[in-house]
Amino acid sequence: MFETTPIIVGLDIGTSKICAVVGEISDSGSLNIVGVGQSKSRGVRKGEVVDASIVGEDIRHAIGEAEQMADTEIRSVYLGVTGGHIRGFNNRGFHPVASQDREITEDDVQDVIKNARAINLPTENKVLHIIRQHFLVDGQDGIVNPVGMLGTRVEVDIHVVHGNFNRLQTPIHAVKGLQLEIEDVVFSGLASSLALLNNHQKEMGSIVIDMGAGTTEYAVYSNGIIKHTGIIAVGGDHLSNDLAYGLKVPLGRAEQLKIEHGSALVEPEIRGHTLTLTNDHGIAEKTINLEHLRRIMSLRLDEIFQLIANELDQADLLNDVREGVFLTGGCARIPNIQKLANQVFHLPVSIGKTNSISGLKSALDQPEFAAAIGLVRFGSFETRKRLQEKPGFQSTLTQTIKQIFRRS
Ligand SMILES: Nc1ncnc2c1ncn2[C@@H]1O[C@H](COP(=O)(O)OP(=O)(O)OP(=O)(O)O)[C@@H](O)[C@H]1O
Ligand SMILES: [Mg+2]
Structure with a gap:
């Protein structure tokens, strides 16, 4: 169908990681993921670039890794953008x-x-x-x-x-400074919804919530139409901050406790359970109440979901959502997060899965990659459209x- 197989790259500059995903459109027109690269993100806060030179280094690293895996040279990207100004x-x-x-x-x-x-x-x-x-x-x-x-x-x-012009330019500059062209700039929350929802889910009414480290983005569809998009500049980092403050532990330790012992709900059976924290020499240093830890997480997550639910309720959108809520982003890994979201939205809740995309399982199965994969899907639509707009096609x-x- 196509003379050459176009390579499409999604670049997602997240608060905790930067990732580049490489896709190809196959002869049959379907999308295939052939490479993924990622780097720890050191210069981003709440989804926005705060140290452009470090972000440049991290992007270079992610792109280099993706090039190696896909065995290709990356010259242009679809860039995901986010931030509380959008x-x-x-x-x-x-x-x-x-x-x-x-x-x-x-x-x-x-x-x-x-x-x-x-x-x-x-x-x-x-x-x-x-x-x-x-x-x-x-x-x-x-x-x-x-x-x-x-x-x-x-x-x-x-x-x-829409968003603030200057704040949108910062990541664009960082990417262009690496001699990479930008094919298009896409709101990450929309990109994630593209990766996850099929036509039926858009038709029946669905909410996609991408909960990352510094931001939570959401997109609502019903009757096959995008109805609403939004963002809250709160994510997993805030859970760790709350834990550090509430449990009186350093931030690094709080992040580790969140991942190893976290939950979105306080299950009755953990009442009275404690965790003993040891220092580098294995000597007991501190005792943590597990119920307290999970209550801190549960309260913050509940607050985030309530904010979204209230906004959607005010916009009179919740009645049209019949399919349910799809969670993605790193925080979708938190145990019991589906149950908590279900209590708030009173809708079926599941962890989003990419649809109609083949290729690397290591990318497709990770909730952290939804936005970057969605950028590739966006790019595949644009590429198809461009090819159809060639002379001979009516547009x-x-x-x-x-x-x-x-x-x-
Ligand atoms: N098993 C887990 N339990 C709890 N939290 C987790 C788990 N795995 C990942 N996270 C959290 O998910 C967040 C990272 O998610 P993700 O990679 O989607 O963020 P990001 O895209 O870098 O950030 P953002 O989109 O907010 O700019 C971190 O806060 C991390 O602690
Ligand atoms: Mg993200």
């Missing part, structure tokens, strides 16, 4: 149908999309994504393509994701508005 909102554009016979034409569609895109954002903001949701004709909603329909008024709903403006978040 926001998502919905906007509606409308347009009176011009023709005498009231038949909606491609020109009407172009005009209504143009009107919806005319958004007044402060100059320091940059739009990352404009995603078409659906059209309305004389108030009738859920229309995928209104061309050829009769009506007096056509409207379109779009989802807009329209409505097609160029990114449709991939609707249905894959």
Whole structure:
């Protein structure tokens, strides 16, 4: 189908790790992961670059490892971005149908999309994504393509994701400084949802929550449409901080306790259990109450889920989510996190699994890689689209508005 197999690379600059995932589109058009590289992330806080030169070194390391594994040279990447400054909102554009016979034409569609895109954002903001949701004709909603329909008024709903221009430029500069081209910049929370959800799940209504070290991003779909995106600049690092403070242990020890003994719930049977911490010489140093440890974690995780649930409830989105909640990111590994999320959302909760992607199990099975894999999937859509836009293929403006978040 393709003359050459395009290599697509997703680069995710996370708070705890930087990872690069290399994908290929196979002859049959499916996506295959052929390489992955990662590095500890030393210059990122709450998802944002705070030390560009160290981040540059860490990116170089991750890219080098991915190149080696995929046996290829990486020249360009799809870059994931995140941070507390990123926001998502919905906007509606409308347009009176011009023709005498009231038949909606491609020109009407172009005009209504143009009107919806005319958004007044402060100059320091940059739009990352404009995603078409659906059209309305004389108030009738859920229309995928209104061309050829009769009506007096056509409207379109779009989802807009934007962020602070300068804060978005920092990771872009860090990547360009390594002589890597950037194919596109994608909000990491959207990327994770692309890696995990299939069409049925988008149709039935799903929430994807990517809980990393410094941020928690979420994306909501229903009726096959992206409905909402958001981010909270709180993640696993905050759990470790809480433990360090609450248990009076150094941060490194708190992180280790979280991973080895953590849980999102306080199970009744652990009441009274203690852990003995020893020093480097094996001498008992401190006793930790396991119930206390888990209660600290449970409270913080509950708070994060409550914040998301309240926001989605206020936006009246929870009733449309029938499939459930999919958790990913490193914190999805915390024992009992599904049960806790279920108590908050009152929806089925599972750990997200990548769908319709083959290749390296070592990448596909790790929740930490969801965003980078989603970036590769985003890139595969863009690549297919570019190939189709070559002379000989017909394309329209409505097609160029990114449709991939609707249905894959
Ligand atoms: N088994 C585990 N139990 C508890 N926490 C875990 C476990 N495994 C990983 N984590 C936590 O997951 C977090 C790392 O997740 P991830 O790699 O998704 O973050 P990131 O992408 O680097 O950060 P962000 O997306 O917030 O910028 C860390 O806080 C880590 O402690
Ligand atoms: Mg992440």
